[in-house]
Amino acid sequence: MLVFTQVGVTSLLADAKVNTLDGALVHLYKNDYVPTPFSLTADFTTADYTGYAAQAVAAASWNATTLSDGSAGLVGPGLFFDATGSSVTNVIYGYYITDAAGTNTLWAERFDAPRGITGPGTGFTLVPQLNGDSQAG
Secondary structure (H helix, E strand, O other): OOOOOHHHHHHHHHHHHHHOOOOEEEEEEOOOOOOOOOOOHHHOOEOOOOOOOOEEEOHHHOEEEEOOOOOEEEEOOOEEEOOOOOOOOEEEEEEEEEOOOOOOEEEEEEEEEEEEEOOOOOOEEEOOEEEOOOOOO
């Protein structure tokens, strides 16, 4: 059985912060999809509600932390997603993170419950996080 130590995971995450996550894009997705370790960017249907845009996160904005389950992780800044109008609405099932080019999906998280964005003021703040242990099988 392979086991990463807390120090090992912390070191790998610190390297990822500088070399992989600088400029990473946080996208919302609107299809009823459960991410797997084999998910590709094409598996996600990107949100398109009025005013939607993926948000870039600079390396300095990711903070090393110990997550609630005791694992080492990185926590991103709070990102506010909201509509600028109500002509196109979406039900959001989760988010996915890509490299800065938007081509390679690095990880994804499905929300416990979908979130509707139906117009201005119906948005939410997302705090992306990464731990050293994939939750999917």
